[in-house]
Amino acid sequence: MINNSRILICYNEPFSFYENYLGKENTDNAKIDLSETEFKNNLEIISALLSNHFSSVETFGFTSDINRAINKIELYSPDVIFNFVESIEGNSKYEIYATGLFDLFGIKYTGNNPLCLANCLFKERTKQLLKFKNIDTPDYLVITKRTKLIETEFKLNFPAILKLASEDASIGISENSVVNNFYELKKQVNYLRRNFGADIIAEEFIKGRELNIAVLADKLLPISEISFSGLPEEFPAIVTYEAKWSPDSIYFKYSNPICPAELEPEIQAEIYRVAFNAYTTLGCRDYARVDIRLSEKNIPYVIEVNPNPDISPDAGFVRAANAAGISYENLLLKISECAFNRND
Numbered sequence: 621m622i623n624n625s626r627i628l629i630c631y632n633e634p635f636s637f638y639e640n641y642l643g644k645e646n647t648d649n650a651k652i653d654l655s656e657t658e659f660k661n662n663l664e665i666i667s668a669l670l671s672n673h674f675s676s677v678e679t680f681g682f683t684s685d686i687n688r689a690i691n692k693i694e695l696y697s698p699d700v701i702f703n704f705v706e707s708i709e710g711n712s713k714y715e716i717y718a719t720g721l722f723d724l725f726g727i728k729y730t731g732n733n734p735l736c737l738a739n740c741l742f743k744e745r746t747k748q749l750l751k752f753k754n755i756d757t758p759d760y761l762v763i764t765k766r767t768k769l770i771e772t773e774f775k776l777n778f779p780a781i782l783k784l785a786s787e788d789a790s791i792g793i794s795e796n797s798v799v800n801n802f803y804e805l806k807k808q809v810n811y812l813r814r815n816f817g818a819d820i821i822a823e824e825f826i827k828g829r830e831l832n833i834a835v836l837a838d839k840l841l842p843i844s845e846i847s848f849s850g851l852p853e854e855f856p857a858i859v860t861y862e863a864k865w866s867p868d869s870i871y872f873k874y875s876n877p878i879c880p881a882e883l884e885p886e887i888q889a890e891i892y893r894v895a896f897n898a899y900t901t902l903g904c905r906d907y908a909r910v911d912i913r914l915s916e917k918n919i920p921y922v923i924e925v926n927p928n929p930d931i932s933p934d935a936g937f938v939r940a941a942n943a944a945g946i947s948y949e950n951l952l953l954k955i956s957e958c959a960f961n962r963n964d
Contacts, residue, residue, distance in 0.1 A: 626678075740927050792812060877936055
């Protein structure tokens with residue numbers, strides 16, 4: 621039976637914001653944000669599946685032309701917005717403003733609200749909230765454009781990993797992101813400053829297993845593990861930009877998901893406890909993914925909280941849903957139902 625409702629699928633039009641997304645020099649397609657172009661390729665599938673259940677489904681690509689967005693929303697008057705906006709013209713900080721616009725219109729939308737998106741985008745804020753709640757997360761240091769790096773004043777233990785302080789989709793993360801000494805640290809910091817012109821967060825690198833915990837409507841889905849089996853020893857076992865978006869890369873070949881992950885019941889229970897605490901601490905709703913590194917002593921460290929994670933057909937979140945017996949079409953419906961049933 622078709623629901624007599626109007627759905628507007630909002631997404632961000634692909635846009636090249638940085639000179640290089642991969643986090644290293646001399647690479648092909650470095651100027652293209654593959655995370656954005658890959659998602660747009662799946663819009664037709666998502667739209668078709670939702671059209672099986674709703675009387676009207678349309679798509680709209682956000683740009684910096686806010687008047688165009690306002691006109692579209694006013695003319696179409698959707699009952700629910702399916703929100704896939706993660707940046708505007710490549711600037712991830714503007715993700716928050718799209719949801720603010722939906723709130724001003726009083727239109728229900730899928731996924732997380734502006735405060736949650738902001739808290740999760742800015743990694744230092746995420747860390748502060750996690751530490752306040754005594755949730756284990758690696759020790760860190762924010763390196764701004766003005767920070768002078770002095771070896772005797774650098775307090776983190778090596779190895780450390782360097783990330784952009786307010787980006788997602790593993791933008792800027794490569795095999796060079798894990799640094800083993802102060803010389804390597806300065807070299808990669810200088811590269812990131814030169815290419816991205818943004819603040820950097822350095823955190824102690826947790827050696828161990830990489831796990832993803834998907835949360836759907838406050839329910840925990842089967843845990844996924846990224847297996848790096850076969851990855852050459854000179855490549856650190858991390859999820860890089862290439863591992864997610866570059867099928868021809870070494871990282872893509874040797875970063876393989878296993879879902880459900882094989883874990884002892886007690887360890888699994890602790891991972892679920894930590895992941896759900898992180899989810900609630902950051903104020904997540906509808907759907908999110910918590911990324912954890914399980915140390916060699918089986919301590920789960922939260923490394924990222926991802927509200928509105930990728931739910932393209934081949935994404936990790938969808939794989940976890942499938943492992944829980946939820947088809948892709950039913951996943952989309954479940955997320956839309958969260959918005960329809962929202963009272964706040």
